[in-house]
Amino acid sequence: MMSLKKTVLVGRLMKRYMTTISSLEAEFTVIHEDELCGNTEKYANDIEGIILCPIDVFTLPKLVDMHSLPKLKIISVRGAGVDGLDVVAFRKRNVRIAAIPKVTAEPTADFAFVLMLATARKLSEAVTASKERLTIYDSAYFNLIGRNITGATIGILGMGNIGYCIAKRAMGFNMKILYHNRTRRSQLDEERVDAEYCETLEELLKQVDFLVIAVPLTTETNKLIGQKELAFMKPTSILINIGRGSVVDTDDLVDALQNGTISAAGLDVTEPEPLPKGHPLLQMQNVIITPHCATATMECIEEMSQQAVQNLKSGLSGGVINIEL
Known part of the structure; x- marks a missing residue:
């Protein structure tokens, strides 16, 4: 039958x-x-x-x-x-x-802060240094001096479900919260997380210590962040991408990191994904890359x-x- x-x-x-x-x-x-x-x-x-x-x-x-x-x-x-x-x-x-x-918003927002903390405090370099038995008395110890997250300015590119969860966490670090979105959130939403809307992407980029990318990939957001946009950022700024790899022009990001246009990057997504062996981003001490695992909790x-x-x-x-x- x-x-x-x-x-x-x-x-x-x-x-x-x-x-x-x-x-x-x-x-x-x-x-x-x-x-x-x-x-x-x-x-x-x-x-x-x-x-x-x-x-x-x-x-x-x-x-x-x-x-x-x-x-x-x-x-x-x-x-x-x-x-x-x-x-x-x-x-x-x-x-x-x-x-x-x-469902993915909360763990992804958590992971954004994992990458922020890891890059700001040079966690990867610190772990390596510890394995090499570096102590606070060694001159190389000063290479591990990082940046505060508490009190810094965070720029959230994409204030959807994930972006809003990131903003809620940023309040706990007493950060100044800026965001840019295709459509502005309601005044009540902004007040709940003490977030300030930036009319243009350029306005956002010029102010941030941490840029967190949380936009979906569309025709409008493909390579939204490239050489021009990265040049607006401060040399001390850190880029975090937990959205989609293609939102950032990979070659331009490599150049910006090599030339000191920005100081570091934390990437859970890349383009291509995974990056080929020997790719410049994989060789940089100031870059932390994870394999698209922001939602990987039980x-x-x-x-x-x-x-x-x-x-x-x-x-x-x-x-x-x-x-x-």
Whole structure:
């Protein structure tokens, strides 16, 4: 007898979340990405839903023409970013796209401060120095002198869910909080975090000690920060990127760090990602790079998985999706 279960496609990296897959298999016929790529004609006409990790968003469209799935109703992303998908084209086909940016906001904001503290206080160099048995009596110790975060000026580029969570944390460090956004937050929102709006990006950049990039990647934000923008910043400024790597022109960032245009950078995202071996950014002591792991907490991963599954189920039944893009 033919199965009456709806068929869903699971992205390659989603296979790692076995609890999530088990819950799906109880209700749906689950097709894994590798199975589809090996026999597209067999499964393409059955797939009604897709659930993906953020990296799957970039890799799956290169392997499968997702617009050739005639019954597709919902793409549920277990994360905040969907910039690898042609959202406009899917909307025209009435394919719903769901993401879960609110879940990722708190741990990502935490990680922004991990990178701020690590770069400002030269944590990487300090750990290396300790392993080499450096003491406070050695002259090289003074190379570890960093900068205060407390009382400094933070500029938040992108005051969405993540940016606002960053602002709340910055209050605890008694920072002066500036922000630039496509649309200004309400007066009440600004008062709650004591944030000041900058009408232009240039106005923001000229004042900041720390620039924290928290904008999504769009056609407008692609390479938003380049040579011109970096030149507005102070030589002592530090750039933190927990948004998307392509928001910053990588070559221009390398030049700015090498030439002393800015003093340091903390990057959880890069372009390309990962950077190739031997890349200049990987060789710099004043740069800390992490592998896009801002949301990598047990609590966040569990909540993201649960909400992604719920969005998938709701999309297949025509119900309400948590966050629809």
